[in-house]
Structure formats: structure tokens, C-alpha cells
Amino acid sequence: MPESHYARGVERLESFIAQFPEWRRLIPSDLNSYGGRFTAGWEFPGLCDDPAVHLRILVDAEFPFRSPRIAVFPPPAVLTRPNLEEQGILCLLVEGALTSTERIESVSMELLADARDLVNGWHSGASLERFEDEFQSYWNRWQRNTEKFISLCAIDGPSRWVCAFHERNFTIVADDEKTLKSWVSNYFTPNSKATLQSIPLIRVPRPLRPSEYPNSVSDLYALLRSDTDALSMLQNLVCVNRDKRKGLLLAFPGRRGHGFAGLMLPSAKKEIDYGFRKGHMSQHILLQRYGVYPVRGASVIRCDPSWVHGRDHNPDVTILGNKTVLLLGVGSLGSGVAELLAKMGIGKLVLVDPEALSTENTSRHTLGVRSMSRMKAAEQANILSKRFPHLQFESHCERWELCYKKDRSIFTSADLIISTIGSWSAESSLSALTYNSKEFPPVIFGWLEEQAAAAHAVAFFGEEGCLRCITDDMGRPRVPVTKWPGVGTQKMVPMCGGVFQPYGANELSYSQTLVADLVADILLGRVTSSAHQVWIGQKKLLERENGEWHPDWIVRHGSPENGGRMMIVPFKNDVSCPICGRPL
Ligand SMILES: [Zn+2]
Incomplete structure (x- = not known):
């Protein structure tokens, strides 16, 4: 802390205090009774109704960046008066709101006035309810x-x-x-x-x-x-x-x-x-x-959930606490979604993923190097259950198709299924299975465009469309947000079929929020029919990686300009869809 600020602050405070009659500066033996917390202090008699009670104003080495404290002298025993801490220091209501490095005189005046009202209230008994208000x-x-x-x-x-x-x-x-x-x-x-x-x-x-x-x-x-x-x-x-x-x-x-x-x-x-x-x-x-x-x-x-998820002021806690969500795919997108759902207080999360964590995953995954080579679903469930022990977590370390074959009730008993698998093969079959079946809850598919420059979260309810309605036969969005002319954006790695998409945790975080937000909307009944929401990344990312806004997107939805926003895309099922299409 710059000493000059402290010295100037103390000088100004003492000039202000000099207006009070019979004030005195505290000597080192006075200050010692506060255990070395304070570096300077002043005492004045006659401010309170009881002439035996003196008020003290105390500052520490952080002053004026930290407000002065007010104490009463002689100090009453703790718990005999409300708003009283050890050594007679007062806990004043206005303290939290009064930190000004510039208005030293007026802040001190307000603190003293509040202290005087409090101490006078002690004697009249008017402040006893404060014991109840601040019980803890x-x-x-x-x-x-x-x-x-x-x-x-x-x-x-x-x-x-x-x-x-x-x-x-x-x-x-x-x-x-x-x-x-x-x-x-x-x-x-x-x-x-x-x-x-x-x-x-x-x-x-x-x-x-x-x-x-x-x-x-x-x-x-x-x-x-x-x-x-x-x-x-x-x-x-x-x-x-x-x-x-x-x-x-x-x-x-x-x-x-x-x-x-x-x-x-x-x-x-x-x-x-x-x-x-x-x-x-x-x-x-x-x-x-x-x-x-x-x-x-x-x-x-x-x-308890009511406290952990909103300090008793979150009306959604009970509804979300009674929901079960099945999440397929605990990769970079899914792990972040799982964490957000746990923070929201979803009562039970069932995680399905057949893979183990690699070290190169860790910069985008919520799991770190300490979890390397462990199965993502089990490890994520284990770590989240320690962080949120009032919630339930279940894991299945296998492909969703196997999991479904073993126990279809895992799928049919959930309130919502989310897929962040990112594989057309796995997701097209999931979409075909769940389309138009009363057995399954709504299904959300979440995925990223190249470089995580855009992301999609699409929810399907019953017979209101399927994934193929908005993609081509290879699973590519029919109307993508971004276009990547020239060389492909995928990078090769030295293993069989090894390619990956480079993108960072920052860009990824928006898409995790996009999916989790749609989950909340559905579970809370704010979205009740098939819906498509899109995160449009920032244009600077697009330009840096030589991408551009896709002309088809601009024709359909207008130019995203600088991007950096969420958009609700009107969803309409495709009557000519090979999976769900039918004549109107
Ligand atoms: Zn369809």
C-alpha cells in the first residue's frame, strides 16, 4: 500500500476529528488491546447518551483503501449487545457500503452517526431484534x-x-x-x-x-x-x-x-x-x-439444494432437483454441459461415453491430467459427485447403442436426453430411434461448426422433426453459419483416421452454455416444442482462421455482422426428410 496515501489519509482524518471536543489520539498501549490490527486511532467522549461510553475510530495499514472501524470503550463482553465484536469493535450496517478513498471526512461522519444510533439503541433495548437478524x-x-x-x-x-x-x-x-x-x-x-x-x-x-x-x-x-x-x-x-x-x-x-x-x-x-x-x-x-x-x-x-443452488431464492430448484438427464458423449462439449447441469442442480445425471481421457483433451475438457487414461464418463461422474454430493450421478462407459441394448429404461425413464457425441453415425441412429416414439423424452443434439466458430443446440419433441430435417446425408447442417474456403480446417494426427478440429476453451464455453440453457428451458417448461438455437461466434475468430459467414445463412437469416450472439432459429420439420418426411 503506498505509504503516502496512508499518511495523507491519517492527516485528513485527524483534522476532521479535531472538531470534536476532548478528542485524543490513541497511544500504542491503547492500540495493543486490538491485537495489532490497527495502526492509528482516536477516542471521543460525549457522543452517546451514556456519558461513560466513548467511541473510538480505528484505521489499519490499508487505510484509506479500507474503511475505518468504530469501537466502543470500555468494551462490553461479546454477545451481551447486538452488532458487537471482540474488543468492543462494532459491526455497522453501513460499513459494507462505505468504502471511499476520497470522502474520508463524510464516511467517518456517517460511521460515527451509525455507531451512536446503535449504542443508544442498546440502552433503550430497541436493537435486540438485531440478535435475531444476524443469528449466525x-x-x-x-x-x-x-x-x-x-x-x-x-x-x-x-x-x-x-x-x-x-x-x-x-x-x-x-x-x-x-x-x-x-x-x-x-x-x-x-x-x-x-x-x-x-x-x-x-x-x-x-x-x-x-x-x-x-x-x-x-x-x-x-x-x-x-x-x-x-x-x-x-x-x-x-x-x-x-x-x-x-x-x-x-x-x-x-x-x-x-x-x-x-x-x-x-x-x-x-x-x-x-x-x-x-x-x-x-x-x-x-x-x-x-x-x-x-x-x-x-x-x-x-x-441442501435450496441453499447450494440459490441461497433459498431460486424458485426452480425443486423442479430441477426432481429431473433426470441422460447425457451421451462426455467430450469437450459434453463435459462442460455436465458441469453446468450439476451447477443448475439437476437431480440426477446419467453419463454415457465409451472413451478414456487423453492428455491432449484436457485443455478443453473439464477433467485434467490427473484423470488421464481413465474412462471419461466414470471419472466425470466421480468428480462431480464429490463436488455436488447432494446430486446423483451414474455412468456407463460404453457406446450408447450398447447401453441401450442392455437397459433401455436408462433412456426411457430420463426426462431429457442430450447428445454431444459429435458423430453422425451415432447421432443419426439415435435420432431415427427416438423420432416419433412416445417412449422417449425430448432429445437435444448439440454440436460445433469448424473452429467452434458457431454451435447448434436442437431439441426434438416426438414427431416434430428429426436431425435429418436440418442436415444433409453426411450430417452437415443444411444452412451452416460459417464457411471455410480453401484448405480444410481439420488437422492430422499420426494415428489411423486421426484428425482433430483445433479450437480453444474460450470459444467452446459459449456452446456449452447454449446447450445447458436449452436444457433448462425444456425442463422448466419454457420450451415445449422442437427448437433450434445457435451460437454465432465472434467475427474476429472467423477472420483469424480465414473463414467467412456462409452465404446461405446470410440469405436465410441475414448477416451475423460481428457475431458474438445467441440466436433462436425458427424450426420447421422438412416434409421431404427421408427419415420423418410425410406429405402435409
Ligand atoms: Zn426429419
Whole structure:
């Protein structure tokens, strides 16, 4: 950081502060109490209603590129006031919006005004709701919060029993056993052995305030005393699992969204039976004796689809989470499409590809050199399942025709089939098979033109056309976007029939998005009939590689000019198509 900016900033700030009566510059021993975070600071009395409370303005070595912080002195204990961090530093609402390297005086003024309002609110009690609004920040600071939960549970719904798996470092919780086992198997290794425990998820009407955090099991009884169902779930948990550690999840609505808090209860010690033969103590006495046991808090990391795919604000999550997509061809185009579909939250992806990954694939494929020589479909499924353990992935490392012969239900049970195989032989037969068959879902074909200078995504529904309607008998588009006069664009490699198309990951990424976008439109019901969408690459790429816009495309759709855009091409089946054509 340029020192001159810091020095000038501090000088300006001190000139501004000089207008306040009785201000003083903090000395090194004052600053030391902040653990070396700040390099300069000033204190002023008399700004807040309570004359005993002084405000401090503190800057660090990044100032003025980082905003000053405001602290109160003397510092109250953490969790006794809202918006209060360690050493009395305030967490102000305006802080995030106030970073100006130039308006040092007005920014400082706004921060001080906000701090004064906050501190005055502490004394009037008006700011207690902030404890609820920012529950997570306070819960994570609670000194008894030493555990960690990972939750896959739906955020809504009533109090209920859910499934928990206690790992060494954390507890994973899900609404049902199948979801939990699938997540554990994806996240760790397939067939991980998971011993599950039923634990209560209890709804409480609002987030807890720090004064309500339960230190003991008795505190928890008291917290739930007005909810007899919840109390009975807790008592059941204690009695059934008396010799085990056990978890509990609290769920609550808040003004800023839903939240969870985890709690861990210890196993009962032998002494709890004192005076009784084992098994002869009444439940009432057990609960009473267990009441003195301490409770620990657990921070809850949400890994449920609603949170992962849109922080509870994506209305499409549920629909997409219930869909199965079959993707044929996990090459450079297909692997990118698979990744986008996983990010979208498609519930189940089935990947089919007969080939292994070569190192020269890796600059365009989502898999890297660490996956070389491994089967693309299996490896892609394996890696995506670790990245998105709440989704399901299945792989078949064989040609689609063999896969279909073995189990046609893989094709007929999917909600959508995508082919990014890029082979006319494989795709023409797929198109012929699925055309006009009520057995199959819609099929999308995605492919690239030379150099990835254009890309096509075409969806066929039932009897509304087939691939041959828009291609010639060799699978070439009847109306291509680009034309490549002179030498061919294919390059040779020293192997039997070895040719490849050079193109880069940048150009490729547009076509991956094109296909994934059409998938979303179909699964969400926005496209309900056969459709053809085209990515027209940038003209500079075309010119660099000596290509040009195809005259037939210009006649039909107009010149793409500089390109770089997506286009919806009106789709019409060809009545003279040798596969699907029929008289009108
Ligand atoms: Zn046709």
C-alpha cells in the first residue's frame, strides 16, 4: 500500500476529528488491546447518551483503501449487545457500503452517526431484534459452540425426526436415510459405512438470542417447555440414546431468511444410575438427572439444494432437483454441459461415453491430467459427485447403442436426453430411434461448426422433426453459419483416421452454455416444442482462421455482422426428410 496515501489519509482524518471536543489520539498501549490490527486511532467522549461510553475510530495499514472501524470503550463482553465484536469493535450496517478513498471526512461522519444510533439503541433495548437478524454471527461466536453440523434438511416443514451420521469432525443431518447415505457415499467414498442415528429437528418460532442459548439440558427443557411435542421428542432422544452422544437441530424462520442451530448432548455417565439397578430408574428421574449435563453448540453449514443452488431464492430448484438427464458423449462439449447441469442442480445425471481421457483433451475438457487414461464418463461422474454430493450421478462407459441394448429404461425413464457425441453415425441412429416414439423424452443434439466458430443446440419433441430435417446425408447442417474456403480446417494426427478440429476453451464455453440453457428451458417448461438455437461466434475468430459467414445463412437469416450472439432459429420439420418426411 503506498505509504503516502496512508499518511495523507491519517492527516485528513485527524483534522476532521479535531472538531470534536476532548478528542485524543490513541497511544500504542491503547492500540495493543486490538491485537495489532490497527495502526492509528482516536477516542471521543460525549457522543452517546451514556456519558461513560466513548467511541473510538480505528484505521489499519490499508487505510484509506479500507474503511475505518468504530469501537466502543470500555468494551462490553461479546454477545451481551447486538452488532458487537471482540474488543468492543462494532459491526455497522453501513460499513459494507462505505468504502471511499476520497470522502474520508463524510464516511467517518456517517460511521460515527451509525455507531451512536446503535449504542443508544442498546440502552433503550430497541436493537435486540438485531440478535435475531444476524443469528449466525452470534451463534458462531458463542464460546460453547465447538461442534459442526452439515445439514441437507429442507428448511421448511414441521418439527420431525431426521437422520444423523456422526463423523469424527462433524455431524451430517438429512431428512431421510436415502439422502444421507447418498451424500456420505458421494462425499467420502462409495459404499461408506454409515451408522445412523435419529435425531429431532425442532422448529422454534424465532432465532435464539444469546441470553437464551442453552448451557445445560435443563435450559433446553425450559426453552421448549411451551411446545409439548418438541419437549417429548427431546425426552425421547435422551432416554433412547442415554449412553451415546446425540445431536439436535433447531430450525427457525427469521426476518432475513431461515436458519438452523445445532446442539450436541453428551452421553450419560455411569453415575447417573446411582441408587438404582440399571434399567430400574424411572424416566422422570433420568430426565431430571440428565438435566445438569452440559450442552454444546454446533455451527450448521447448509448443503441442501435450496441453499447450494440459490441461497433459498431460486424458485426452480425443486423442479430441477426432481429431473433426470441422460447425457451421451462426455467430450469437450459434453463435459462442460455436465458441469453446468450439476451447477443448475439437476437431480440426477446419467453419463454415457465409451472413451478414456487423453492428455491432449484436457485443455478443453473439464477433467485434467490427473484423470488421464481413465474412462471419461466414470471419472466425470466421480468428480462431480464429490463436488455436488447432494446430486446423483451414474455412468456407463460404453457406446450408447450398447447401453441401450442392455437397459433401455436408462433412456426411457430420463426426462431429457442430450447428445454431444459429435458423430453422425451415432447421432443419426439415435435420432431415427427416438423420432416419433412416445417412449422417449425430448432429445437435444448439440454440436460445433469448424473452429467452434458457431454451435447448434436442437431439441426434438416426438414427431416434430428429426436431425435429418436440418442436415444433409453426411450430417452437415443444411444452412451452416460459417464457411471455410480453401484448405480444410481439420488437422492430422499420426494415428489411423486421426484428425482433430483445433479450437480453444474460450470459444467452446459459449456452446456449452447454449446447450445447458436449452436444457433448462425444456425442463422448466419454457420450451415445449422442437427448437433450434445457435451460437454465432465472434467475427474476429472467423477472420483469424480465414473463414467467412456462409452465404446461405446470410440469405436465410441475414448477416451475423460481428457475431458474438445467441440466436433462436425458427424450426420447421422438412416434409421431404427421408427419415420423418410425410406429405402435409
Ligand atoms: Zn426429419
